[in-house]
Amino acid sequence: MEKFVVTGEVQLCGKIRVGGAKNAALPIMAATLLCSGVSVIHDVPYLSDIKAMQGIMTLLGAEIKREGRTLIIDSSNVHRVEVPEQLMREMRASVFLMGPLLGRFHKVRLSYPGGCAIGHRPIDLHLKALEKIGARIKEKFGFIDAEADSLIGSEIYLDFPSVGATENAIMAAVLAKGVTIICNAAREPEIFDLQTFLNKMGAKITGAGSDTIRIEGVERLVAVEHTIICDRIQAGTYLIAGAITRGDVVVENIVPEYLVSVIDKLEGIGSVIQVGENFIRVRSKELRGVDIKTLPHPGFPTDLQAPILSLLTMAKGTSIITETIFENRFKHVDELMRMGAQIKVEGRTAIIRGVPKLTGTKVTAPDLRAGGALVLAALAAEGTTEIEQIYHIDRGYENFEEHLQSLGAHIIRLNS
Structure with a gap:
């Protein structure tokens, strides 16, 4: 100690x-799982939370290399959709993996996330948002299983403008069929950075920074290069x-x-x-x-x-x-x-x-x-x-x- x-x-x-901002880097790292290819992310800070996310993504099959302040993430061989329980308990931001894995593989399994004990931070808003676009959610023995035959665009209303729920909903919806509208969305700058990154990948997202975000689903995304805000x-x-x-x-x-x-x-x-x-x-x-x-x-x-x-x-x-x-x-x-x-x-x-x-x-x-x-x-x-x-x-x-x-x-x- x-x-x-x-x-x-x-x-x-x-x-x-x-x-670069940790709160922008973590969801963007997760978003690289939405495609098969090599993404290059610049100005990624040296932090224990970033290292923990690297560890989780590596276990899912990603190959990650750090060169200075740049992460090179190859998501081509990602195949696992279950996040290990112990790693989930180390960091709350691991919940960001739910949207990308559900979007790409239509299936994800994880336990409840950990992190700082600063109060009750339920992920029910995340789950409700994912259910709106077609996910079937089962919660049992401390684990959450989400599956979908296909994801279909829908209107999502968040009871509270949760940053995490907004970002997870965006990442799941980019590969859904049709249009998704997120109402009462969080407006943080980190969400705009996620929108910028995903749009570089080929997504069609507008409205980040406002309380209404529109996502038009696309068939596929490609790996890109990006600098964190x-x-x-x-x-x-x-x-x-x-x-x-x-x-x-x-x-x-x-x-x-x-x-x-x-x-x-x-x-x-x-x-x-x-x-x-x-x-x-x-x-x-x-x-x-x-x-x-x-x-x-x-x-x-x-x-x-x-x-x-x-x-x-x-x-x-x-x-x-x-x-x-x-x-x-x-x-x-x-x-x-x-x-x-x-x-x-x-x-x-x-x-x-x-x-x-x-x-x-x-x-x-x-x-x-x-x-x-x-x-x-x-x-x-x-x-x-x-x-x-x-x-x-x-x-x-x-x-x-x-x-x-x-x-x-x-x-x-x-x-x-």
Whole structure:
């Protein structure tokens, strides 16, 4: 087991370039299974979740080679349609394999996915969407079997704009007969990137980025080359890191419109934001409290709720954060309170009373984004903080300590 050791009260300054988005790379990796051929995917981050997906796809018959930040995926020999249970439990994103395998082979078997324990994340929306286009779903002994004689286009209404359900429905529908319409679809940028990739392959999809997506089924797809979009969650985390340390940080290789809601809240907190064509600069001195509610895109992202909560622990006044996406995403609060934060949680709401400073201590990362939030708190805290179970952080933050070191942070990785 490894841990981070952080010595705080250092202003972060400098430039940092974010790479490809994990949340775009994982479904696009899965989508390569829809055809037989060699796909080339550029700017794929080095993350444990990506490595886990590679392992699953290899067991299904894909041949995958990494050259730097590029994955070369040969799906010609994919023949298995059952995802091993143990690998499913390691990573929730493995559920993305359901749509492509059902679309290509009309059959798939998997168990319920794992991942961070941030709340109840049922896949019933995925299953209902697949049933709408002709899949027969059977759930028994913890396994899900989906089969279809043929997939037929239909209208799918999602009760909630789930990103995963939207992406799975798209991937299953691209090879279905006729037209599929997804209503109340999620609008995240990663879905638009999936649409771009699939359309390169020969799919006919329009509407990604809006709440209505139209898919006209095609007979076959071909392997293509594609570059993953930038990681808006990593970018937002580094902007918040600059703000919490009262520093001056420029995040490059970012599409600013992906982070409009985050920019708005950082300005409300008291940061000075400069926006360029492909960069965002944050400068902060005094911080003040704001109220935040997480919402589906383009609202404030739930994946940045934990990092910005760390920031608000040191902002003047009282702040209120309402988490509307996941009911168990305040697991970092107890750890922040060990550092001196004053936070009261009532259901899905956290009330934060700002304190002049946090103090370093030993804390544990309970999940991916909460782990990132604890690192940010440690950067601003007095003294030294040890953060354990950082394998959670490695699932979504690429070379986290190295990037922070490049901005002047005193952070090292050690064996526990």
